[in-house]
Amino acid sequence: MDLGIVGKRAIVTGGSRGIGRATARQFLLEGARVLICARDAAVAQIARDELATESKGEVHAVQADMSREGDIRLVVDTAVAKLGGVDILVNNAGTMYSGRFAALNDDALKLQLETKLFGFMRAIRLVYPMMREQKWGRIVNLIGGAGKEPDPYMFGSGMTNSALLNLTKSLSAEFGESNVLVNAVCPGWVDTNLWKKNAEGLRAELGAQSQEDARRLAAKKNSLNRFGKPEELANAIVFLCSERASYITGVSLNLDGGRLKSLW
Numbered sequence: 001m002d003l004g005i006v007g008k009r010a011i012v013t014g015g016s017r018g019i020g021r022a023t024a025r026q027f028l029l030e031g032a033r034v035l036i037c038a039r040d041a042a043v044a045q046i047a048r049d050e051l052a053t054e055s056k057g058e059v060h061a062v063q064a065d066m067s068r069e070g071d072i073r074l075v076v077d078t079a080v081a082k083l084g085g086v087d088i089l090v091n092n093a094g095t096m097y098s099g100r101f102a103a104l105n106d107d108a109l110k111l112q113l114e115t116k117l118f119g120f121m122r123a124i125r126l127v128y129p130m131m132r133e134q135k136w137g138r139i140v141n142l143i144g145g146a147g148k149e150p151d152p153y154m155f156g157s158g159m160t161n162s163a164l165l166n167l168t169k170s171l172s173a174e175f176g177e178s179n180v181l182v183n184a185v186c187p188g189w190v191d192t193n194l195w196k197k198n199a200e201g202l203r204a205e206l207g208a209q210s211q212e213d214a215r216r217l218a219a220k221k222n223s224l225n226r227f228g229k230p231e232e233l234a235n236a237i238v239f240l241c242s243e244r245a246s247y248i249t250g251v252s253l254n255l256d257g258g259r260l261k262s263l264w
């Protein structure tokens with residue numbers, strides 16, 4: 001299937017590794033022009049160079065912390081300077097805030113909200129006027145299953161994620177007239193650095209003997225009985241940003257191997 005995005009200009013926040021990097025790669029292979037960002041400039045630069053070599057496409061990297069308003073502006077301004085505008089925004093940069101209520105740390109939760117809720121919203125605020133003007137735009141927000149099905153261990157992420165689901169649906173209604181489509185994906189467990197960082201916490205939460213056992217127990221909750229691969233997420237994200245997804249807006253697609261068992 002030709003996705004119809006050759007030459008489209010895409011920002012993938014947090015594209016230096018994991019799901020963001022796989023998404024940037026897939027955009028490049030489809031002929032889109034891409035800008036990635038991350039806090040670690042060296043890792044972002046290496047990712048940029050490797051992505052450029054693999055795809056022979058145009059890709060730029062910017063150092064930015066998406067919890068900071070000034071850095072978000074820098075990302076969008078650089079995209080405008082290097083790519084000439086923005087057609088696609090994938091709001092991906094972020095971490096996971098795990099732990100039960102008793103362990104809730106207000107500062108950590110504020111950072112989670114600043115990065116994902118405010119970070120995503122501020123990036124949208126900057127790119128939407130361009131998308132409205134050109135009557136074409138795609139925005140995909142990386143959220144997470146705990147926004148739909150509350151999980152005591154994912155309390156902090158869950159609150160952020162529910163707000164992001166609301167933001168996605170609300171903006172899809174407001175931006176529809178301008179042909180700017182706003183969708184979300186909700187990953188389950190995906191095999192990235194983020195899982196490794198959470199492995200010990202999840203082991204304790206599940207009462208597992210080892211991190212590998214925790215991984216097996218977590219995966220068992222999925223119908224597919226395994227973790228996802230970053231490229232499996234990327235395929236769906238890039239499709240939602242494509243011309244072929246022209247009648248899809250306001251959805252939140254579960255990319256979790258069947259972990260959530262409810263009807264949405």
Ligand SMILES: NC(=O)c1ccc[n+]([C@@H]2O[C@H](COP(=O)([O-])OP(=O)(O)OC[C@H]3O[C@@H](n4cnc5c(N)ncnc54)[C@H](OP(=O)(O)O)[C@@H]3O)[C@@H](O)[C@H]2O)c1
Nearest residue numbers: 014016017018019038039040065066093094189190192194
């Ligand atoms: N993996 C999962 O199981 C899972 C499940 C549910 C939801 N998600 C969501 O999916 C998204 C991607 O996760 P992932 O698993 O691919 O994570 P990852 O492998 O840790 O990659 C995260 C990427 O985002 C960047 N990043 C993190 N915080 C940032 C910030 N404040 N400003 C700019 N860049 C930042 C990282 O680079 P730097 O560290 O250098 O900044 C990196 O490039 C996240 O929003 C996460 O919440 C993932």
